[in-house]
């Protein structure tokens with residue numbers, strides 16, 4: 564039996580990177596997937612790839628900063644698949660900037676997508692999850708547990724996601740709803756587009772290899788595998804957890820040990 568047989572999931576930001584890898588994996592493991600992204604073409608391509616290979620998915624064009632979009636995203640999924648078990652709030656951007664130069668609009672944009680988007684997805688999913696129990700999964704970041712230079716709004720949002728996740732875990736435990744946040748390290752995705760830096764995967768791979776004590780960057784599938792565990796019944800007693808998938812990056816600073 565596949566690990567998500569009979570489950571219905573929504574994944575935001577599923578048109579690319581981590582969300583796309585999770586949508587493919589969840590579908591392979593038996594879930595019916597609402598593939599949501601602000602970029603409709605990307606969402607459609609991912610949903611089509613899943614259905615072409617025998618899975619079950621629908622594409623949903625949705626901007627997570629808009630309450631009406633999030634409500635429709637949940638309603639369309641429930642109408643098509645009959646229920647909702649897993650809400651995976653994953654959409655995000657990470658532009659860089661310094662506080663004294665940052666416009667209020669730039670600040671609000673990151674908070675809106677990375678934090679308010681998580682709130683809105685959760686808000687509209689919860690009434691369905693509360694019916695039979697379920698899971699709220701949120702993509703935070705190592706920027707949710709450590710400061711990252713040049714990312715003040717992103718760090719603020721991701722720290723917020725972690726606090727939010729813990730409260731959801733507490734408030735909805737009585738409905739058998741679990742909540743968890745994943746904190747990826749450096750993942751080989753297109754997120755650099757929003758940072759105005761190279762999206763060359765080899766550059767990210769080299770950076771990740773240097774940053775992660777395990778010696779390589781994270782691939783989107785590394786994060787999707789962690790999400791699969793948290794979304795599945797294997798994690799039935801795991802809630803409120805903040806799971807780093809960062810090759811030990813945030814364990815501390817490494818330094819050369821002198822030869823004995």
Ligand SMILES: NC(=O)c1ccc[n+]([C@@H]2O[C@H](COP(=O)([O-])OP(=O)(O)OC[C@H]3O[C@@H](n4cnc5c(N)ncnc54)[C@H](O)[C@@H]3O)[C@@H](O)[C@H]2O)c1
Nearest residue numbers: 576578579580581601626627654655704749750752753754
């Ligand atoms: N790539 C990394 O190194 C890394 C590290 C830590 C955390 N993360 C987090 O992982 C998540 C996924 O990022 P990724 O690396 O896969 O990036 P990505 O750019 O490959 O994918 C992000 C997706 O989110 C979508 N999106 C952006 N704004 C949206 C909105 N308003 N509504 C709906 N969809 C929207 C984009 O269209 C894109 O398809 C983000 O929350 C990001 O902050 C990424």
